[in-house]
Amino acid sequence: MEDERSVVELMRSMGLADEDVARVSRLWGKSAARNDGRTHLLLGHLLDTAAVAGVMWDWYVSAAFRRRLDEVSGGRGRVWFMWVCGIHDCGKACPAFQAMDAAEAAPVLAAGLSLGRLPGGRQKRWRHDVAGAVLLMPRLVAEWGGEEAAGWVWPLVAGHHGAFPSIAALRPPRGAQGEGAAWEEVQRGVVDVFTRAVGFEDLADVRPVQSLRKAEQLALSGLIVMADWIASDSSQFPGLADADQISFAGARHRAEAAWERLRLRGGWRDLPLPEDPLAPLTHRLGVQPRASQRELVERAWSMPSPGLLVVEAPMGEGKTKAALAAAEVLAARFGLDGVFVAMPTQATSDPMYEQVLRWVRTFDPELEPQVALLHGRRRFNAWWRAIWDGNPRPDDDGCGDGDHHRAAGMADDDFGAIDEDADYDMAPAQPATERAVDPATDGPAYWFLGDKRGLLTAFAVGTVDHLLHAATRTKHVMLRFAGLAGKVVVVDEVHAADVYMRQFLVEALRWLGQAGTPVVLLSATLPPAQRQRFVDAYLSGALGTADVRKPVPAPAGYPCVTVAFGVNGRAVTETSAEAVKSWRESVPVRLGWLPDTDPGGARVAAAVRDATVGGGVVLVVVNQVDRAQAIYRDLRDGGFDGALHLLHARLCAAHRAVRTAECLHLMGPEAGEERPERMVVIATQLAEQSFDVDADVLITDLAPTDLLLQRIGRLHRHSGTRRPTAHQAPKVLVTGVAQGPDGAPQFLPASKHIYGEWSLLRAVALVSEAAGTFAAADAGKGEAAGWSIPDDVPGLVARAYGDTGLCPAGWHEAGAWERCQAKERQRENNAEQYLLCRRREWAFTTLEGLHYAGSRAASEEQLDAVVRDGDPSVEVVVIRRASGGYRAVDGTWLGVHGEVDDDEATDRLLGGLVRLPPTLTDAAQTELTPLSGWADRPWLRYRRALVLDEGQSRLLGANRVSYDDVLGLVVKREAR
Incomplete structure (x- = not known):
């Protein structure tokens, strides 16, 4: 079979000259110095990535997105997805990249390719992601018959390191891209042999028959990054320095084995429709449906296309269980693969996580490890720790003390290893843990614990910040959005978002609407103006129009469900036609x-x-x-x-x-x-x-x-x-x-x-x-x-904000109103500079230039600062100074320099995490640092220590700070 032939044999069968075959066969993609000592040739990495994409198609990508890619490619969605994922690194076939490592460059030079004189300095370096777009674009325009298709595909290549450049950035320094017939033939050869290897006749055969919408392009870009990062794991894909050993069949075997070892998988995989319309409530969740719960599930059944459901019901009405039931219906009807539940705080995320775990288990117990908890203190959740450490589960109430749940091997949760891409200030390609994985046993996929990857798990519960992050113009936003686009998104307590955060929520709804992602918003106290704004945002995305104003009919009563969707190019909004009775009397x-x-x-x-x-x-x-x-x-x-x-x-x-x-x-x-x-x-x-x-x-x-x-x-x-x-x-x-x-x-x-x-x-x-x-x-x-x-609730809220x-x-x-409006306008303006898409850019049909003047925020704390407008604050670890060393807040001995010997001691130490009030931020950033004994502990090495003296206090700036086990952190202004 053709895919079993080596790339060398394939190139010869395609008629490439022997010298071009030799040159293409020498191009490196991963250097030995940063790839566990083994060079990996460029064609090997491209095929590995394509093969990973094939496995993702089979076991990860949602049915809804598979259908869209089939539509776009004329029925060849799987092979087209493999091609677009694998072609991402073709830009490494240029002098600027090949010269980065002298040892790897030597065989390239020996093959007769000149590297020339390249511009010096990091700021002038020609990046291979942009180089790939420059390499491909003229060929796509010529061989695809125009700029329309090429115009949305090239940004997918140029943006695979986390940011989409403008077309003005596609101007290489002299000599960086490669000049002369030799480089031209080599670059053409790389693209052509890869294209033939994955299953197309030639590049013209790849041409899509229609375009993805911009939000779908963003989701696809995230999947490309995911495939690249998996294929860049040298522990799963050892380097191949001999092109005679590289074939697509070999890459496919490597990808399938890596997928199994890493325990990667998707969620529901073509979830069947429930036979009984109310079974998601009665059988799955074991509840006797209340009228409001029944109303929501029936609305989920009746929507002709993915849309927005806004649920307003009293506190304690059972909104979240009804939302989970509706999510099952929506996922089964529209081909979604999982659910993300966004909660207002870390504290509210934990009980919801445990509820979602129990719910997911009713579909398939093996799905339990695919449920992620997304917030910075998840290691203190007994259920999460038990699942990800492979320990016995807590009691069903989820309230165990967690002391026996150790975190062995989990220390790298938020910090990944680094490969070649570090040269470009990009995210790590390696998994975030070095834990040995036994493929014979069931367990979680630790790969998803890496930075920016949490939303890629099939099911996730976390703070609403993770949803808002997916609406920011920040690096690798495509990974976050890809994690949302294949799911049903549920946002609880949606009223809790203030005017600043609401800008990002509205932006997220617009993009999710365009991606065809169903969203369920829950609130007991939602002002009517906010309901209208959320509906308009979702519909503007669904219809691809910058400003949609579709008045929401007045609800007949409370509780109520508002539905909004686009169908046949028009907006539809509906509310409960009759009053829905609450489960309890007012x-x-x-x-x-x-x-x-x-x-x-x-x-x-x-x-x-x-x-x-x-x-x-x-x-x-x-x-x-x-x-x-x-x-x-x-x-x-x-x-x-x-x-x-x-x-x-x-x-x-x-x-x-x-x-x-x-x-x-x-x-x-x-x-x-x-x-x-x-x-x-x-x-x-x-x-x-x-x-x-x-x-x-x-x-x-x-x-x-x-x-x-x-x-x-x-x-x-x-x-x-x-x-x-x-x-x-x-x-x-x-x-x-x-x-x-x-x-x-x-x-x-x-x-x-x-x-x-x-x-x-x-x-x-x-x-x-x-x-x-x-x-x-x-x-x-x-x-x-x-x-x-609850009868008076909607009327009181409407009057309060009327x-x-x-x-x-x-x-x-x-006067108070004028001051309020002025402040809100300022906060809206402050948020706008970080929104994923500016209003004037919404009509753009491609991702080109999306990251122009975007935020450089990288860490979770920096991202939180982008989506929250409060004064900045710092989280510290409370430490007590003791004779000869330090102790954790609970008295655990740490050592002379704060050393911790094991993960259990690390847990106890991190039990002392506390967030300082914003008034102490400047002093904390100036005066507090990690203890020297934490340098080798990934969970600790970036944490500031608040070291209290033997009197259990210290001066921080102009304030005396102490920690009392009952009162908590106590701050007193020092008298001058």
Whole structure:
């Protein structure tokens, strides 16, 4: 068979001159110096990559994308996919690349190819990715009959190292690309023999019959990078320095063996349609469908094409389970291969990960290792650790202490090895771990743990940042987008994105709409204007039009489901035609005021004591860590008689995880008889969403109305919970606000800084309608009135963010609105410079120039800074100085220089991770460094150590910083 012939034999059969055969056979692709001591010839790497692409087609690429590539290629999708992946490195057939390694260049020179005089300096280096585009483009234009097809294919080659250049960049320095007949014949030979080897007659035969849409091109580019990185793993693809040993059949055998050893695979692989329309709920998830859940699944069945579903339903309604059921339907109907669930925080990602694990297991237990948890503290999740370490699973509740789950071999999770491509400042091509893999045993694919690869797993749960990263003009964005494009994307608590983050969410929806990726958005408190904007963004992508305005019909009630999709070139939006009944009756919630703007919160502590006189569980949610600590101190030092818990973002990772699990255990749906008679949880915004606890009384700092309603969602949340007689009706006390001298509200400075004045003023106005004025003299008079939850939720949110004035004239609402708008416009402008595609570029049909003036962000922290507009902050490891060395925050001995001997000690050390407040960022970056003993530990070598003296504190900038095991990080301004 032709594919079994060596490339040398193939070249001769194609009529290449002997000297050209010899020259093509000497071109190197991977140098011995950076390829485990073995040279790998260029044709070998091109065929290896094509062969990997073939295996990806068979076992990884979604059915939907396979269909699109079949359409584009005239029914030859598999071989066309192999060709476009393998041709990526053809630009290495030029003097600029071949001269990079003197030892490898010697045989090239000996074959009669001149390398000439090349420009010096890194900045003038001619990159082989761009060289490939220059090499191919004139031939594609000539042999494909014009620029249309060539115009979208060449950027795939030029961008395979993570950034798409503009056409102006395709101007090689003199001599870098190769001049003269010899180089021309060699470059033509490389392309022609590779093209023939993978199965085409010639380059003209490769011509696509139609174009991919731009978002589909981006997804394809990511798959090209994936194939390249796998084929660049020298441990799986040893170098071949003899062209007589290189054939496509050999490359295929190598690729199949590597795929099996690396345990790579896709997800559902042509998921069958459920026989019963509601089986994804009843059989798969074991729930008796509520009306709102049934509505969502039925909508997923009825959509004629992939689209957007926006689910608005009360807290505790079961939205996420319904979304998973809808995802199964959408995937089966439209040929998707997996699911990504985006959560607002790391803390909310962990329980969702465990839920998705159980769900995926019902399809096939072997899919369990294909579920990724994507956030920086995943190593503290007992389920993730057990799966990726190959240890016994925790109990089904996922709440094990995790002490026995070791991380052997996992230290390189976020840091990859480097190959040739480091010369171009590109991402590593090697897997991120050196763990030996036994192909005879089932287990996870450690390759996916490498940098930028997490979304490529079939199923993933992580923070919403990972979705937003895929909408940024940053390097290797194509890998992130490729990981989304073959999945159903679910975004929980979508209202939590602020105006800055929302720019990236809208951009992501536009690209996903164009890629034909179904998206499900979930919220209990979504302002109508945001719903409309999300719909318009998705439809603009689906229809390929920059600005679509398709008014969403007013929902008939609450809960509701909004559907948007494009069909036959037109936009369609629908909402629930009839009111969907919530699973529980609406309950009146009494609201009262507790005027207080003292950061110390003494009045709040006193109110807690009053509320728990006869027992009860009280949740206190405040807007500032210092205030939470002060209230806790007041209660603790005052001898509060009951369980007392403090939960905030300045707790180290280990303490925060334990406390969150304990609160969920004592106040969650399964608490039962273990629910304490008297307990208080003092928390910051961590308790605002996806925190499934049930409080008898809520005391909360004022927040914007939608967030206030989210906090109320933790109140009387579970049916059947036993409560003291005094707390049979849910009650909320709103604090953090008081009457100013002019009669207008005064807010805590922290609240005003976080949320802005306008949204707080309107929240005061709406609460006042139910609880009376917030003036101290009238505090509590409005407790008999209240809100009916959940019936009042959509109306309150709509009014809070509407354009009708709510506040008395003396509150100066108009001025606050103008300031709010000005700030939001500025934040939108700040975000626009990092968006994946500028508005004026949306009509462009190719990826050419996509990365013009893009962000250089590379690390996860840098990417987080791109998609979040808050003040920059730094994560550090709390270390205690001890006699003769150091100890971890839990007392584990570290050694004289902070050394750790094993992964268990590393785990305990990293349990001391804590994020500093932004006010300490500059000082931390200047004064804090890793301990010298961490240099050889990949998990630690880039971590800053916050070393506390024997008095358990230290000076950091102008602040005294200490860590208390109960209070967490305590920051005090030093007196001057």
